[in-house]
Structure formats: structure tokens, C-alpha cells
Amino acid sequence: MTTTPLATGCHLWVPHNRWDLATDIVLRPRTDTVAVIVPYYEQPESLLRMYEALAAATIDRHQIELIVIDDGSAVPPPPPPPSFEIATRVVRQPNRGFRPGAARNLGAATTTADILVFLDADTLPEPETVARLAAWPAVMPDALVVGRRGHVDLTGWTPEATGRWLTASGPGPRRRSDPSWLQLGYDETDNLLVADDRSYRFVISAVMACHRWLYDDIGGFDATRDEYGGEDWEFASRAFNNGAVLVHDPTAVAWHDEPDWADRDGSSGAKNLETMWLARAITEPSTRGRGLRHAQPDTIVRIVLPAGTTIGQFVVTIDSLLTGLPDIGIHLPSDLPEPLWRNVQHDQRVHRSRPANSSLVRARTVIDVDQPLMWEPVALRETVDAVRPNGPGTITIRCSGQQLASVSSTRALGRVRRAAVQGIDPLVAMAHLFGREVRHPAEAGVHPLHGEVDLAGSLAGGPS
Known part of the structure; x- marks a missing residue:
């Protein structure tokens, strides 16, 4: 910037x-x-x-x-x-x-x-x-x-x-x-x-x-x-x-x-x-306040994981995000495996749809998750807080050339969106007006999930 x-x-x-x-x-x-x-x-x-x-x-x-x-x-x-x-x-x-x-x-x-x-x-x-x-x-x-x-x-x-x-x-x-x-x-x-x-x-x-x-x-x-x-x-x-x-x-x-x-x-x-x-x-x-949940979340998460992601990996990913950020709306792809959807649909913060634009313009943060992961709660909150006003517009979690997730302020995304309509390249606008940051998973408290997980152990608080 x-x-x-x-x-x-x-x-x-x-x-x-x-x-x-x-x-x-x-x-x-x-x-x-x-x-x-x-x-x-x-x-x-x-x-x-x-x-x-x-x-x-x-x-x-x-x-x-x-x-x-x-x-x-x-x-x-x-x-x-x-x-x-x-x-x-x-x-x-x-x-x-x-x-x-x-x-x-x-x-x-x-x-x-x-x-x-x-x-x-x-x-x-x-x-x-x-x-x-x-x-x-x-x-x-x-x-x-x-x-x-x-x-x-x-x-x-x-x-x-x-x-x-x-x-x-x-x-x-x-x-x-x-x-x-x-x-x-x-x-x-x-x-x-x-x-x-x-x-x-x-x-x-x-x-x-x-x-x-x-x-x-x-x-x-x-x-x-x-x-x-x-x-x-x-x-x-x-x-x-x-x-x-x-x-x-x-x-x-x-x-x-x-x-x-x-x-x-x-x-x-x-x-x-x-x-x-x-x-x-x-x-x-x-x-x-911090107790009541409202229909409009503070943070919107879009999860699109690669083919072959297991149900256990999905659950651990979703659970870690909900644990770290209670005021959240998680949006899953429409082709989500039915057994997984049956077990997560009762949480009103979880949706099998794309987020509505009316919700995106009211949220303060958007998280995109591209790979199965477990995000440490404190580290997740710290990463979200880092993109608040005067911080970088987006933080990308990347390892060995692979993007695991990104955290972006809607403040940065909105200005970049309007600047793009006027002919400014979005990547240039983000870097110039807000700044971009790349973090290693270990630095961001992110644990990539490789292979099937011990779901019972993970939900009980043990290693995944």
C-alpha cells in the first residue's frame, strides 16, 4: 500500500x-x-x-x-x-x-x-x-x-x-x-x-x-x-x-x-x-452485543473444497470456523454430500447456497476456504481483526504455492469493486489502496487436513 x-x-x-x-x-x-x-x-x-x-x-x-x-x-x-x-x-x-x-x-x-x-x-x-x-x-x-x-x-x-x-x-x-x-x-x-x-x-x-x-x-x-x-x-x-x-x-x-x-x-x-x-x-x-445471534452475520465464509474432500474434513473445517467466530454465516456448495448436509443443516448459521448480495454488503469480513483445514480459534480471530480498518485488505494463507484460505475486509472488496468498474485492475487496486499480505499456515494458526480425520477425536478437542 x-x-x-x-x-x-x-x-x-x-x-x-x-x-x-x-x-x-x-x-x-x-x-x-x-x-x-x-x-x-x-x-x-x-x-x-x-x-x-x-x-x-x-x-x-x-x-x-x-x-x-x-x-x-x-x-x-x-x-x-x-x-x-x-x-x-x-x-x-x-x-x-x-x-x-x-x-x-x-x-x-x-x-x-x-x-x-x-x-x-x-x-x-x-x-x-x-x-x-x-x-x-x-x-x-x-x-x-x-x-x-x-x-x-x-x-x-x-x-x-x-x-x-x-x-x-x-x-x-x-x-x-x-x-x-x-x-x-x-x-x-x-x-x-x-x-x-x-x-x-x-x-x-x-x-x-x-x-x-x-x-x-x-x-x-x-x-x-x-x-x-x-x-x-x-x-x-x-x-x-x-x-x-x-x-x-x-x-x-x-x-x-x-x-x-x-x-x-x-x-x-x-x-x-x-x-x-x-x-x-x-x-x-x-x-x-455479543450474545444474541442475528440473521445478518458479521463474517461470511464461502467454502468450496476440492473433489475428494471427506465428510470428516468438511465437518472439522466447519466446526473450527464456528468455534472461532460465533457471529458467522457459512455458505457451502449446492452439491454438498447429502449425509453431511443432514448433520449440519440444523445450525442456522450454515447454508447450502451462495451468500446473498444484501448480506455481503452488510458483513465486515469475507473468508474464502479453498482446502480442508482446522483453524485455531484465537488465531482465526486475530487474522480477522488484522483486516479491520487500516490493516491489509486481504490476507492469504498459502503453503508451497497452494492457497488454503483468504480473509478479506468487505471495506476493501467494495472499493476495489467500484474501482474495477472504472477500469482499475482489482489486484492493483487492492495492493495500492489497502495492501495484500501472505501468511504461512503455521503463522496463521491453520492446520491443513490431509486424508481422513479422526472425527471423534477432533470434536473432543484432540488432534485431527
């Missing part, structure tokens, strides 16, 4: 989360098309103020369009004023609960813009904010950038007064307190430059942007969420797991006409329900 980006045309592909390598280029003028996507539900005063805020945006009017998605309001949203110069479309989805994620997906499907900028209807951007947000993914297609959200009280504020405030030609509203935990997160991660698997907590969709390539590749927001909160964290976690470069731009400021969640009354019960939903969707252990 190097500390220089790869380039394709006008785009940069940076190693790990090194958005700082693109800072100078981000400041240059861009011509990418931009869609501002705003979910709406019965907030007419807020939307009128949003029109006024966007009217002051510094971005070229030929580059930008506004998509308002009505989440089933009883009364349609108000149209923009006649003087509004930004092309605007309003689309509607049925009222089936609180569905901002589905609304954003509908908005993204409505436009062909290169860059998607997401704003909440009650979160007003300063004049430079849309341009600042759009600049990052225009240069780095893997950027997921979040701006700085401040909190104000806009009760009774007219669109005209709002416009004067945002353009510094009139007084501002009363400030509310900003969440200290969010600013602390940005400070501790150097504006997300030093991001890890928990940094999704600092990405808020009220003022956020990404490239369409990234958005489409990971499937957009989870449209099944129909209650308040969490859909932005799930999206950010999934994006990071698939190679997104997390960026916090503190100069991209937007003002939210509500208190922070922590300052609202009666929020603890709803927050716990949100936490339970996130635990099912986000595989990072400190998010979901």
Missing part, C-alpha cells in the same frame, strides 16, 4: 480513509450535476424556508436540481416561489409510517445527477454548503461527506427573514445547544480522517452527500425502516463496510430547527427501539 491516490480521469481513489490526500483538488471548480434531495412530511413553513436557503446557494444553477419527496402528507407541499431559479420536482410516496430512507431512495431514483446531496426539510444550508458537500464526492467517488449541523429555534421566522440571516444581511435566530458528543467524535477522529467501524455514529443524513456510484453500489437506504431514527447510521455503516471514505467538512454548515435528540423529552424508549433495530442491521460487535 502507498500513500498516493490512484487516478481515473478526474477522479481519485485514496488509500484507506485518507481524504486529506485530495484536499487541494477538492477546492477546484467542478461541473458535476447535483441533486438536492429533501424528504418532506407536513412541514410547509420549513420547506418555504428551505427554498429561501437554496436560493442563496452559490452553486451554478445549471448544475443543480431539487427533489422534494412527500412522505404521504395530507396536504401537498407548497411549491417554490416564482423567483426560485433551481429546477424542482415533487414526488410522493404513500404514508406507511416514518420512511425518510425510502423517500431518499425515491428521490435518488427520480434524478440522474452525479452527486446526491441530502438535506432534511427543517435543516437549512448556508450559501456555500451544497457546493462544499458536492465537491468531495465529485473528486472522490467513494466519499461519504457530512457537514456540520447547528441547532436553532426558527419559530415564527418567515422565509424572507431566514434569507436575510443566511446571507448575513439580517439578525439570526436563537441558538439551541449543539450536541457535545457529535463534536467530540469529530475532534477525536480528526474530522473522520481516523475513522473506524464505529464512526458511522458521526454521519447524519440531515446534511450529507455522496456519489451516485457509491449510493447505487450499496443499495441506497434501508427502505424497510418505518420508524424514526437510525436509517442514516445504518446507511453510513454499510457504506463504510463497503469502502466509503468518511469525511466531515465543518465548513458545510446547516441549521436544524429542532433540539438535538438527547434534549427532547421522552426519547429513551424510542431510542432503545432504534438501538434494537440497529443491532439487527449493523454487525459491529459493540453495536449489537
Whole structure:
């Protein structure tokens, strides 16, 4: 791995989360098309103020369009004023609960813009904010950038007064307190430059942007969420797991006409329900806990062993993987011997099928097993931990020219996948952006299985 980006045309592909390598280029003028996507539900005063805020945006009017998605309001949203110069479309989805994620997906499907900028209807951007947000993914297609959200009280504020405030030609509203935990997160991660698997907590969709390539590749927001909160964290976690470069731009400021969640009354019960939903969707252990098993595993294992592999070798291979990594999904070939399948099918973590793409994009690690083996539990966990953020993208276990297994971060696989679509060789992208490592079986705690094994002795903890 190097500390220089790869380039394709006008785009940069940076190693790990090194958005700082693109800072100078981000400041240059861009011509990418931009869609501002705003979910709406019965907030007419807020939307009128949003029109006024966007009217002051510094971005070229030929580059930008506004998509308002009505989440089933009883009364349609108000149209923009006649003087509004930004092309605007309003689309509607049925009222089936609180569905901002589905609304954003509908908005993204409505436009062909290169860059998607997401704003909440009650979160007003300063004049430079849309341009600042759009600049990052225009240069780095893997950027997921979040701006700085401040909190104000806009009760009774007219669109005209709002416009004067945002353009510094009139007084501002009363400030509310900003969440200290969010600013602390940005400070501790150097504006997300030093991001890890928990940094999704600092990405808020009220003022956020990404490239369409990234958005489409990971499937957009989870449209099944129909209650308040969490859909932005799930999206950010999934994006990071698939190679997104997390960026916090503190100069991209937007003002939210509500208190922070922590300052609202009666929020603890709803927050716990949100936490339970996130635990099912986000595989990072400190998010979901370590005891309960969920349908979505943290690690996906694909086992394709050579012809002639015995049932005993299969069982030892599967058992050692399940012992070392409980939060796992093991996928076996469809032509698995029937006697073996009958004896392993009752473990819900074991499947006789290929992993679904919806599962692959949520897992953090993929293990491919090519030869029968027994993997020491501690060594297996250490190998998986080694490919976490800032580690190599993939570790191959190899002996005498034969590959036994490989462990890869989905973070590396996702970025390499998108770079390949843009013409970068996958092997070059992996080596350059994340690094590749080869380990001998003895170094990785892997014991190749030669010939039939003493299955009873192996399962009892003895040598295989």
C-alpha cells in the first residue's frame, strides 16, 4: 500500500480513509450535476424556508436540481416561489409510517445527477454548503461527506427573514445547544480522517452527500425502516463496510430547527427501539452485543473444497470456523454430500447456497476456504481483526504455492469493486489502496487436513 491516490480521469481513489490526500483538488471548480434531495412530511413553513436557503446557494444553477419527496402528507407541499431559479420536482410516496430512507431512495431514483446531496426539510444550508458537500464526492467517488449541523429555534421566522440571516444581511435566530458528543467524535477522529467501524455514529443524513456510484453500489437506504431514527447510521455503516471514505467538512454548515435528540423529552424508549433495530442491521460487535445471534452475520465464509474432500474434513473445517467466530454465516456448495448436509443443516448459521448480495454488503469480513483445514480459534480471530480498518485488505494463507484460505475486509472488496468498474485492475487496486499480505499456515494458526480425520477425536478437542 502507498500513500498516493490512484487516478481515473478526474477522479481519485485514496488509500484507506485518507481524504486529506485530495484536499487541494477538492477546492477546484467542478461541473458535476447535483441533486438536492429533501424528504418532506407536513412541514410547509420549513420547506418555504428551505427554498429561501437554496436560493442563496452559490452553486451554478445549471448544475443543480431539487427533489422534494412527500412522505404521504395530507396536504401537498407548497411549491417554490416564482423567483426560485433551481429546477424542482415533487414526488410522493404513500404514508406507511416514518420512511425518510425510502423517500431518499425515491428521490435518488427520480434524478440522474452525479452527486446526491441530502438535506432534511427543517435543516437549512448556508450559501456555500451544497457546493462544499458536492465537491468531495465529485473528486472522490467513494466519499461519504457530512457537514456540520447547528441547532436553532426558527419559530415564527418567515422565509424572507431566514434569507436575510443566511446571507448575513439580517439578525439570526436563537441558538439551541449543539450536541457535545457529535463534536467530540469529530475532534477525536480528526474530522473522520481516523475513522473506524464505529464512526458511522458521526454521519447524519440531515446534511450529507455522496456519489451516485457509491449510493447505487450499496443499495441506497434501508427502505424497510418505518420508524424514526437510525436509517442514516445504518446507511453510513454499510457504506463504510463497503469502502466509503468518511469525511466531515465543518465548513458545510446547516441549521436544524429542532433540539438535538438527547434534549427532547421522552426519547429513551424510542431510542432503545432504534438501538434494537440497529443491532439487527449493523454487525459491529459493540453495536449489537455479543450474545444474541442475528440473521445478518458479521463474517461470511464461502467454502468450496476440492473433489475428494471427506465428510470428516468438511465437518472439522466447519466446526473450527464456528468455534472461532460465533457471529458467522457459512455458505457451502449446492452439491454438498447429502449425509453431511443432514448433520449440519440444523445450525442456522450454515447454508447450502451462495451468500446473498444484501448480506455481503452488510458483513465486515469475507473468508474464502479453498482446502480442508482446522483453524485455531484465537488465531482465526486475530487474522480477522488484522483486516479491520487500516490493516491489509486481504490476507492469504498459502503453503508451497497452494492457497488454503483468504480473509478479506468487505471495506476493501467494495472499493476495489467500484474501482474495477472504472477500469482499475482489482489486484492493483487492492495492493495500492489497502495492501495484500501472505501468511504461512503455521503463522496463521491453520492446520491443513490431509486424508481422513479422526472425527471423534477432533470434536473432543484432540488432534485431527
